[in-house]
Amino acid sequence: MNRTTFLKLLSQKLYPVLKAEGFQGSGQTLRRIDGPLIHVFNVQGASGGKACYLNLGAHLAFLPSEGGGTVAPEEMEEAGCVFRDRMEPPPGPAFGWAYGTSKEQAEESVEFIVSEWAGPGRAFFARHGSYPQSFEQMLRETDPGQIHARTALHLARIAVHLGDRERAQALVDAGLARAPERATSLKADLAKVLPA
Numbered sequence: 126m127n128r129t130t131f132l133k134l135l136s137q138k139l140y141p142v143l144k145a146e147g148f149q150g151s152g153q154t155l156r157r158i159d160g161p162l163i164h165v166f167n168v169q170g171a172s173g174g175k176a177c178y179l180n181l182g183a184h185l186a187f188l189p190s191e192g193g194g195t196v197a198p199e200e201m202e203e204a205g206c207v208f209r210d211r212m213e214p215p216p217g218p219a220f221g222w223a224y225g226t227s228k229e230q231a232e233e234s235v236e237f238i239v240s241e242w243a244g245p246g247r248a249f250f251a252r253h254g255s256y257p258q259s260f261e262q263m264l265r266e267t268d269p270g271q272i273h274a275r276t277a278l279h280l281a282r283i284a285v286h287l288g289d290r291e292r293a294q295a296l297v298d299a300g301l302a303r304a305p306e307r308a309t310s311l312k313a314d315l316a317k318v319l320p321a
Contacts, residue, residue: 128170128177131224134235135168147321150319158198161186162256166246175212176221181246182206183253185260189287207279210249212241215216226319241248255286264292269299274311281318293319 132153140148140155143166148155157164165182181287182203190196190205203209214222215237222238225231260283269277276301284293300315 128174128224130169130228131177131235133230134231136239138235139239139242142239154202156176156199156201157250160256162253163198163201163206164250165203165206165268167212169203171221173208173220176223177211178221180204181210181212181249183208185256185283185286188282192312208253212238212245250314261287264289272299272303274304274308274315278311278318280317281315285318290319
């Protein structure tokens with residue numbers, strides 16, 4: 126079974142579900158934009174041409190994209206989102222969601238993807254579901270000493286946007302303490318989060 130047939134099935138079975146929930150677009154990337162909140166669903170081909178990955182991304186329009194720079198919300202790609210995950214395929218020999226070797230296998234795989242959307246897919250977007258509420262909760266539940274320095278940078282920027290300078294400072298301090306010595310640009314970005 127080839128990628129084209131699989132993607133066609135995906136667009137027939139999964140995309141109507143996504144569009145009913147507010148996602149828009151066609152091709153391999155769909156987006157849902159609500160104020161500053163950007164949700165991205167993306168189908169990425171795996172190496173070897175026999176499977177794909179289903180990428181999930183959430184971003185806030187006031188944040189620089191991952192890697193720096195600004196991006197128009199309607200052009201945001203999953204790779205640029207600061208919050209990312211994947212819908213994991215069932216265990217098996219393939220890396221990613223296998224296209225299958227027959228139309229029946231492709232249909233079975235797509236049906237499973239649709240059922241998985243109801244769990245892990247929706248759960249990811251629910252965690253990043255509303256602004257500012259979801260992100261205020263994320264900040265409350267995050268222990269600055271237990272996260273990666275880059276995550277501390279993103280959360281500190283969100284805290285500043287929400288007017289919580291105290292939490293932003295705690296995140297900046299934790300990020301600077303955890304950043305590797307060679308991560309000079311990350312340290313510089315952390316140092317710029319809180320205007321003097």
